[in-house]
Each structure stands twice: as structure tokens, then as C-alpha cells.
Amino acid sequence: MKVGFIAILGRPNVGKSTLLNALLSKRVSIVSSKAQTTRDAISGILNEKDYQMVFVDTPGIFYGKEKLDSLMKKTAFESSQDVDAIIYMIDSSIKSLDDDVRIFNSISSNAPKIVVLNKIDLIKAAEAMEKKKEIKEKFNPYLLLEASIKENFGIKEIKESIYPLLKEGEPFYPEGMLTDKDKSYQAKEIIRAKLLHFLRQEIPHQCAVKITSFKEDTKGISIKAKIIAEKENQKGIIIGKAGSMIKNIKIAAKKQMETDWHCHINELKIEVDFDPGWRNSTKKLIEFGYDE
Template sequence: MFKCGFVAVVGKPNVGKSSLVNALVGEKIAITSPKPQTTRNKIMGIVNGKDYQVIFIDTPGEYHGKSKLAEYMIKSIETAKQGVDAVVVVLDAQKVNQADYNLLKKYETSNIPVFVVINKIDLASYEQLYPTLQKLNQFGFVKEFISTSAIKNKNVNELLEKVVSVMPEGPALYDTESLTDKNLRFMVSEIIREKILLFVQEEIPHFVGVEILQFKEQGKHISISADIICEKENHKQIIIGKSGSMIKKIGTAARQEIENLTGQKVYLELFAKTRSGWQGDESVLSDLGYNIKDI
């Protein structure tokens, strides 16, 4: 008997949803960062076993922004939950609060299995965890509570086994060689954004978008050029850095990761541009791949 199904992975920003999906897949298919609102799209992470295929859908963290980009992200979360066979709600073991309980309550009447993952247990002591686990007892409808560390790969296989056990019978829906529904071009733009999230101070990365202008595979190497779209002129100056030092650092780190991913030599050119109000401009959003009509 072969099993196949879809599982939405949801939760507050920064709880480790993308890290968990990467751990389940066994490869990095989604970018991660210490800053909230890293993920902007729904991204499939496909896990293939001998007698199953589970399609996990990573989603943006639940939040309430007002821009058209926020609207796109919120709609991505909503549509990711539709028609799935199970939901995994991820919590940060150190920071479970009312917002998580409110989120969980929404699933009380759901007629599909709900799993609660208490992630980042490597950072939480038992004394910290105990009151949280006590409070979670009130959610009797939850199929299973699983404590994990996505980073240390702890209990990730146990989670997978539990999820597989509730998947419906059916043939694989995706090529069993595929790990994600996203293409290399998308991954490249995300890797560049991840380096910006890593290197650039607090707020600015949330106002940045990456547009791939050229993506050419030429024999043994790949030539890529991309625009880093900034909200304000001073954001652009920070992205560029003193004598271009920041954009160079972003470019070097991104190029190395793309080379590791593809096994090919990569030429990467980055340009910083200012497009004030781009997060509310449907045509720019569409150029960046955030097309609300597509989801």
C-alpha cells in the first residue's frame, strides 16, 4: 500500500518552520534566518519513502501586515491549508504564548489530524517546557505533541513517521526525484535574500526584494544578474555599504552557496535599486514572483 498526502506547516514567524521542512526533506529547500518573516511564499518540501510520499508545505509566519506583499503572504498561508491531509503547527519551545494558543484553537473543529511540534528543544530546559506542556494539555483534539530540534535533527524522523501514519492511500503525485516545487531561479533569488537577512541590520531586509534579471547556463558555468529592490535611498546605501563592501559580501556568500547547490561555477552580479512603495505595487510584486493571482 502506497501513501501520499499534503501537510501544511504553520506557526508564528521564526519558530523554525522552514528549518523543520529542510530537516524533513534532508536538504535545504527553503531559506531560514534569525529574523522573523523570512519566508514569503508557500514552498513544497517533498519527502519520498519506499511506500510513501509526503508533501510538506512551508508557509510564511502568521502575521498581520497591511501591504500588498503582506496580503500575498497571508493568502499563501490560507491557501496552503486548503485541501491538506494534516496540519503541523510549530511552536518555539522557549516562547509559547497566547498567540500560539489562539492559533491552535482555530484547528479545534478541523476534521484533519493536527500535530503540534514544540521546536528548538535544544534551547529549552525541562523546567521551561513543563508549564507549556501542561497548558497544551487543554487541546485534546491534537493528534500528537512532538518535541523537536530541527537544527539538531532531533525527533524529526519520529514526526515524519507519525505524519505518514495518517496519510491517505494513493500514488505519488510528484516525481520521486523532486524535493520541491520551486525552480533553481527561485532558489537563487531566495539565497540572495537570505544573505541580506543575515548581514543587514534589523528592519531593512523586510523591505527588500530580489529580482533575477538574467539567468544563463553557459556550458560549465551559470551567469546570473539580479536587482536588489530597496524601499528607500538610505536602505540602498546600506545594502551597497562603504565602497560597495556590503553588496560584495552578500554576493560572495550567495555565489558560494549557489555553486555548492549546482556544482557549477557561478558568475553573480548584484545591483541595488530604489523602488519606493514596491510592496504595494502589483506590477513590481509580480516581477518579483509575488503574484496574488497565482496562489
């Protein structure tokens, strides 16, 4: 059997989580149109007859000022260690490659780096040619591929380019296992995805979600969660007029959980609170699952 770990790295919003989900044909990592969606390293396991590829989606790399930002950056760089290949993804619609060059050069790993120029649906063919030439010169990658993951273009080529980099060995995860994250983690992420969907950028970015109770029995699943915002006025916005916003979030999250898990959600209770400075408090970051 051929096996291997592949880390997916890149700046925020380039399409890393979209790629992970496309590779697995399942939703494992949340996707949003807003940057800084992914906060943890999330493994997605692709099992085929003769191979197992473990893809690791990572937080988009950026240089922010909060402790949470540093932790996310650390998580991404650490995920590039001890892997058999690295996929470095670039958003082709971004004009300058300067930030990408800086990040790419900061990845201290000997694993072959495959650069994927994504979102080519957003640029003209001539522009794509120019970008590819520039990337080859500035990055000197093991391989350069172009893709439009959203339009299902280039996914097969990515898999095919990784196959020769796999090693002979025993599978890391049992067959049938899709991700290293349990349902309680997924519930937290689904609620975060709905916050990102319904609210403007800065609110979800300043929120954490904590699952306070998760019970599964023959009748279904009951979940209690808490959304922790940064400021008191954000709490009001998340709850909405007469509770209308939190109701929308709850309905959408419940529906998504039922679709993803093929099960019944008996109850989803979501409380909203605020905690100024949680993104800079080691104690809180540990409590909300962002630090060991």
C-alpha cells in the first residue's frame, strides 16, 4: 500500500479548504468567502484501493497582531513538518506575489512543494501564462499546476502528481475514516461557518464557539454551544432583533449537521456571550481549543 501526508498551505482565502473538500468529495473543512476561516490543522483522509493520502488543511498564513493569529500561523508552519509533499496554493487573482514569496520561503521542509495556481477562472489565459512564468522564476517549485477548484478543474492532476511521492507502508487511519476531527469539533466549525455566512467579517473573526455539551443516543444528537464574542455590542448583533439572527444561525447549523451526518438533531441550544481580549489570553485560547 502507498501512503503519505500532504500539507496544504497558503495565504488566507486562496481555496485550501475548498481543495480539501474537493479531494475527498465531502465537506470536511468549512469554507467561506471571508479570509481567515480555518483556525486549526484539519486532516482529511482519502482512501483508494492501493493508497491512502492524508491531506492536512491549515489556517491561511498572515502576520496578525493577536495571539490567536500567531497560533494559527504556527499551526500552519508546523503542519509542513514530516510530510511527503506540500501543496502551496496561490490565488491567481491577487496582483502581487511578494507575500507568497515570503511565506513560501519561510516553509522549512524538505518535502517537494507543488504550487497550485488556483482561481484561474478569475483571470485571462495570457495573465495565467505570465503568472506561471513569474512563479517558476521566483519559487522554483517541484511542480506548478493550475486549477479552478470551484469549477472542478485540476483536482485529478493534483492527485496524480502526489501519487509518485507516496511511500510504501501501512495506512495511518482505518479505512472509512474521513477526518481526524470528531462530531463535536465539526459542530463547532459548522456554527462558525454560519456566523461567517450571516455576519459581516469582523464579528465572526472575533468570535469563538465552544461546545459545552454533546450527547448522542439512538434518537439523535443533542448539542449545547456557546458563542463568545469580543464585545458586548457584538453579542447584541449575533442575537439580533427579538432573537432573529441567532435563530437563523441555529436553523442553518442544524440543517447542515443533519445533512453532513445523516442523522437527527434533537436539540441545538446556542448561548451568546462576550469576553473582551479572549484572542490574546492563553488561558482562553486553551479553553476554546486553540492551544495545547
